[in-house]
Amino acid sequence: MRAVRFHGRGGQGAKTASRILGTAAFLEGFVAQDSPIYGAERRGAPVAAFTRIAKDPIRERGVIVHPDLVVIADASLVQDPAARVLDGIDERTAVFVNTSLTAEQCQAQTSLPGRLTTLDLTDIALQQFGKRGAISALLGAVAGRLAGLHRESMSGAIARELADLGLAVPVIEHNQTIALQCYDAVRTVPLETGAAQPAASAQLQVPSYEPPTRGTARISAAANSILRETGGWRTFRPVLVPDKCNGCWLCFAYCPDGVISMTKDDRPVIDYAHCKGCQICVHECPTEALVAEREQEGAVAWKAK
């Protein structure tokens, strides 16, 4: 069995990528299983999805604890303990990271164990599609290559899954072309589906009654959400060009998370520890004084229309 785990940020397409991979395997005659983690599947929040591929019926269910291949859709996830990217990765695990760094640079920076390979899918998507958006087809194609699936089945699976999402035919075809270029471009690493890890022994926890004072989750602190830094959700960050700002307060008014405050002389200050990178301020700024920069590289990625 090949066990593939996807990590992404909500909206990047990790869930669809796992479906594409599963469908491609199915088209090749394998038995396949794919599922996303159920929980806070939110824009920008860490999400995970799982694909199992085998020749024989798959009895295993649930999350993949010991993956053979891990596909990381956003490099920032490696540093995010909430994403639990490192769970069960060892030297034999193949790891793909969507980053502009080479595998060697990435390994040095992140100290990820495993056999690393990288490709800058976000950059390819920005170049080819001209906007940020889901990279599910690209992730799926790369995962398919690393899992040893054929080009044709990847192409077919992308067509099926994207059609299910209601995408138009030209958009699907464009995705197929770019995804297959990624399929060809990614440097492969040997995939070892080695010895299956023994499952942990099952434990049954018998629930007991607790009175509401004990059994209810009570938060006794006030306004402590600032301790949770959501800044890591960003793939793009809004950056102020001070000369262009006319001090109109619109960015402050529209920011859903309240991470923009105004100085006495009406200039916005962005709290990057908490900004989730929705780019509402970039879209709404009437003077283009806020621009979006890609988190890693620091180069201006796109401007609002």
Next chain:
Amino acid sequence: MTWQRETFKKIKQIPREEHVLPGTALCAGCGGLEALRLAAKVLGGDVVYVNAAGCFTMLAAYPFTPFKGSWLYTTMGSAPAGAQGVRDALDVLIAKGRLPKEEDLKVVVLGGDGSTYDIALSSTSGAITRKLDFYYFCYDNEAYGNTGMQLSPATPYGARTTTSPCSLQHPAGTTQEKKDIFEIWRAHKPPYIATVAPRYPLDLEEKFARASKFTGPKLFLALSACPTGWLYDPGETPEVAKLAVETGLWPLKEAIDGQVTHTYIPKRKPVEEYLKLQGRFRHLFEPIRQDEAIRHIQARVDDYWKQVNG
């Protein structure tokens, strides 16, 4: 007679102080959070929030809370009943002299459209009938969002949700019409009801300021554009909200003791401009343009405004 804002005339009058702090797990670009943050600036800090299960469950996900005050979590159907309990407790404490009257708290229900239009409708009806002194804040993203965008009674005709997909039988997706909860509330004759959209922050702030003068149920319906479920780029949340209002699909209005006033009269752009921005309506345009469905949506809006304008 045109509606006049009395308290909030300029954008720089929006209070600087934040009452919903950052660090919540709500989606980037959440239109509901955008509306709540603005509302809370007027409601202030002396508030007990009673939160029905929904996306806003993620506001105070254990062990973190974005509020300086209290937040009580209830099931989807029972937030107004929870609010009754909190209100009664406060009243008893005040009557017994254990809480000074000036330290009284506002009771604010937070419910999504699934709660508001559907599961908590009866308990809301009961609370309004009992003239409960509370605020009701509905963040309406037109589907059961927290569980992955299933059809709710707030879902409009033609939208695609996970449980109303477009099919051969129903190429337009959702076949129902959006339930008119404003009119259902209004039939109860509460002192204050308003619709708001966070893209119009001064209109929103003004309505919360006006509501504070009334005792009894004060009900708000907030347009909550949803990048995750409506399928558009999170940065476009204000743009989507703006088009909802400018096309006339989301009328901004208030009702005082049942008397309705529209607080903004849009020039009414074609609904297409609003629909085209969102992936949940994409099937109305491609692969085959569904003129009949688009015409239907336009006709409903036209009829509504024909009635408004007499």
